[in-house]
Amino acid sequence: MNMLTGATGRVLLEARSVSKRFNVGSRIVPALRKTVHAVDGVSLQVVRGETLGIVGESGCGKSTLGRCLVRLHEVSEGEIIFEGRDITRLSRRALRPIRRKIQMVFQDPAASLNPRHRVRDVVAEPLIIHEFGTHSEIDARVVELLRVVGLSADHLERFPHEFSGGQRQRIGIARAIALEPDLVIADEPVSALDVSVQAQVVNLFQDLQERLGLTYIFIAHDLSVIRQVANRVAVMYLGSVVETGLTEAVFDHPAHPYTQALISAVPVPDPDRAHRGRRILLKGDVPNPAAPPSGCRFHPRCSYAQATCRDVRPALTRIGPHREVACHFPLV
Amino acid sequence: MASEIGAAISDQDYARVLDAWTAPELPASAAQGYWHAALAKVRRNRAAMVAVVALFLFLTSCVMAPLYAHLVAHINPFKSNLDGTVLIGGKQVPVMQSASNGLGVTPVGPTWRFGPYMLGADGQGRDVAARLLYGGRVSLLVGAASTVICLSFAVLLGIAAGFYGGIINRVISVMLDILWAFPIYLLAISLSIILINSGIRIGPLVVHSDDLILPIAIIGIIYVPYVARPIRAQVMTLRRSDFVMASICLGASDLRILRREILPNVASTLIVFTPIMMALNIITEASLSFLGIGVQPPSASWGTIIRDGEHLLYTRPLVSIAPGLAIVITVVALNILGDALRDALDPRAKLTLH
Structure with missing residues (x-):
């Protein structure tokens, strides 16, 4: 993990508040028109030589994000910086050497x-x-x-x-x-x-x-x-990153309730170590990304949710070295 | 116990065993590739092979129409022969026989002998067998040429609309929809009536009203939407497919993606469409010609010969039946071939190719 220390100069790829919206529904009737925020303001850095894992349930926008990063989708907002160069709006021709x-x-x-x-x-x-x-x-x-x-x-x-x-x-x-x-x-x-x-x-x-x-x-x-x-993971929920950190740290001490629930759902092949009764069941389904919940996107399914969570959307905040979480009440 | 076994087998051995285990068993022919496998499949289809032989026989005999007219029928099938005679059973018989009641004449019936008037004469005293062969040339030519026109336009429009999308897609789709909105025969008939009455005269371009290019062009154009739309849909699907995405990632140009990824997949659709469209075009040509607005004299086609025999239906029905049969056999053979090709090439069937 030493590759990650003080390595801003070695950032290979950076996403700066990348968003990708898809228009769905009627093209003619404005009332039926809907916008799906498949990726909603994601910021990430990938350091040379590391493996950044992106996890999340299906439909959370991780594949869309991946396709945005290689310019298979045009991003709606934000920048993609590769080797210090903004490649977000490069023409196909200019993009070729980067491909x-x-x-x-x-x-x-x-x-x-x-x-x-x-x-x-x-x-x-x-x-x-x-x-x-x-x-x-x-x-x-x-x-x-x-x-x-x-x-x-x-x-x-x-x-x-x-x-x-x-x-x-x-x-x-x-x-x-x-x-x-x-x-x-x-x-x-x-x-x-x-x-x-x-x-x-x-x-x-x-x-x-x-x-x-x-x-x-x-x-x-x-x-x-x-x-x-x-080496590092970014956990995505409904188009946004809710937690990032070194893999060990995130898996051992998840800071976001969603991460905690995800990790508790992993089956443990050893019956002696299996967390009996510690499994956190998420309530409900992933919300419709065309009509996301107010405040924290996760609050309707979160067992720790409080009044603020309904109204204020938590920003991704640094809570330690290489550790960020988007939660009002992080677990660590 | 399990861990001991795991330790005894290295990862690589394990990979090899697993891959050998999961790799599908394949006959050697599968390695020949897609087109070879498809061709082999068509070859195994007995009905399709009968159809191919029938079509080949029709084609060669029609190509050799002048030989038949000169060497067998000894007659010019485009000249009326109202006063001629023909040798039947050692007697010279007039080609056109007066009816016993003195009203009208009846052409000579079929001799069923490999010689003059094998299938009898038509209302002008012309050799039906020879005309059938000449008519076949025209019918097959119009059918094939209009298929080429139809498929060329359909491919160009379908690929342009499906690949580039956006405004190009909209414009092309609207054009196709407009064409599609017309009942197909109404469109064919109105176009034919207008063009065959006047011909085309645009600056230096002069097309006479009896030119074969008119029915070819009309029949070629009217079916374009029926082929262009499925191609457009297929290209749109291909455009979004992972292997095209992979190609974009590799930095391939549009032209390269079209040539390497899209066209080989569209080609199979085209091959399936070819015999089916040709059958449809032959029927359309026959219909228009029967109505007198398709192939114009002096050219003959199977459709015009059916029309020639119309007023002889009660006395010499063979004049109409013979070209009718020729059309039916050709169209059925083409459709059987089309079905066989579809079975062999259907993109949905490709996963079970072996």
């Missing part, structure tokens, strides 16, 4: 690989786009990349549908690391995989980070995965 430094791994490896392309073409695509070298150089590099992710040259001429889910995700990873990016944004990269295969792919991510010095933003709803890979 090779930020890559993405997608959730569903079956959907993120074009079924008409052979593995060779999939992995060579980034190399061709960014003019890596001659044909034979690209061929050699593709074979090398396949080896790195645990596949072999035998797989070159095969099609995605001939692989298992885990192998497909390896192909997606090979494509993402082909250009030796600085930052890889992994959007739920293992949640579509069998549990037995998840561990292998997670190990591959960690192995690659060590070898290539990658920085990850690892988006997941599975807390045990996040706990294993992330």
Whole structure:
């Protein structure tokens, strides 16, 4: 964790109050028009070499945030700073050299690989786009990349549908690391995989980070995965970050009631350690993001909620080194 | 116990075992790729292969129409032959026979022999068999050419609307909707009546009213919305797909995404549409020609021959039935082929390709 100390100069990517709104409902009748704040004023920093885990329930905006950070979605407000440069409104052309430094791994490896392309073409695509070298150089590099992710040259001429889910995700990873990016944004990269295969792919991510010095933003709803890979976590609820901190600290002493509830819901495989009766059940469902609750977004489901929580929205406040929480009554 | 087993097997061994275990069993043919697999699937479809053979026979015989007219029928099928005779059973028989009641004439019936008037004569004393072959050339040509026009426009408009979205999508969609709002035959008939009466004269561009390009263009245009809309919908879905997102992340240009990611997927839709649209176009051409506003004389098509036989329905029904059968067989064959292609190429079926 020493990489995090006094490291402002080594911030690789920074999100400054990034918001993403989607218009839903009628385009013609204004009364039926609604705006969904999928991402609502998120500020984050990713330090070179670390893994930032982003967790939250499905629908909390973590995938949208990830897609905003790679400019797959245009952000509605805020800035995205990469290596000290504002890339929020760069044109596609100006963005191209930056594209090779930020890559993405997608959730569903079956959907993120074009079924008409052979593995060779999939992995060579980034190399061709960014003019890596001659044909034979690209061929050699593709074979090398396949080896790195645990596949072999035998797989070159095969099609995605001939692989298992885990192998497909390896192909997606090979494509993402082909250009030796600085930052890889992994959007739920293992949640579509069998549990037995998840561990292998997670190990591959960690192995690659060590070898290539990658920085990850690892988006997941599975807390045990996040706990294993992330140095730091950001917990999202309804489009906003409610808590950030070093993984150990957040998992051992959650400061936000929502984080506490999330962590208490993780099944513990050891019956002796299983927290009997300490499980916090959240009341109700995630509110409709088109009509979020007043004040603290979490107050209708929070067992600690008080009158202020209904009226005043808590800001993300620093409560310790590397620790921020958006709660009027933090638990630590 | 469990932990001991876990320690004995290294992660890599475990990965290998698991991957071997979870990888689907595949026949060797699957490695040939999408198009090969689809082609193999069509080949295994017996009905489709019969249809292909039938279409091939029709096409070759129609292409060889002049050979038939010169070498077998010994006749110009575009010249009326009201005073001629034909040798039937050793006797010279007039092509046009006066009716016993003295009212009107009846053309000679089919000889069923590989020679002149095999299928009899029409009201002008012309050889129906030879005209059938010449008409087939025109029908198939109009059907194919209008399909090319229709699919070209549909692909251009569908991809432009689906890929770029926004204002381009709106403008194209409205254009297609306007075209779609017309009952298809009403549109075809009104366009045909106007254009075939006057031809086209725009500056240096002169199209005569009997030019084949008129029915080709009319039939090609009227079905554009029926193909462009599904393509537009497909492109919109592809545009949002993860693999296009991945391509954008890699920094691919629009052109590259269109060429590498979108078009290969649209191609299968086009291939499925081709025989189906051709069948539809052949029927439309026949309908317009039957009404006299499609293919114009001196050209003949299956539709015009049916019309030629209209007043002979009671005496020589074969004049109308023969081209009618030709249309039915062609259209059924094309539809069977289209179904087989759809089964082989359907994007929803692709996951069960093997």
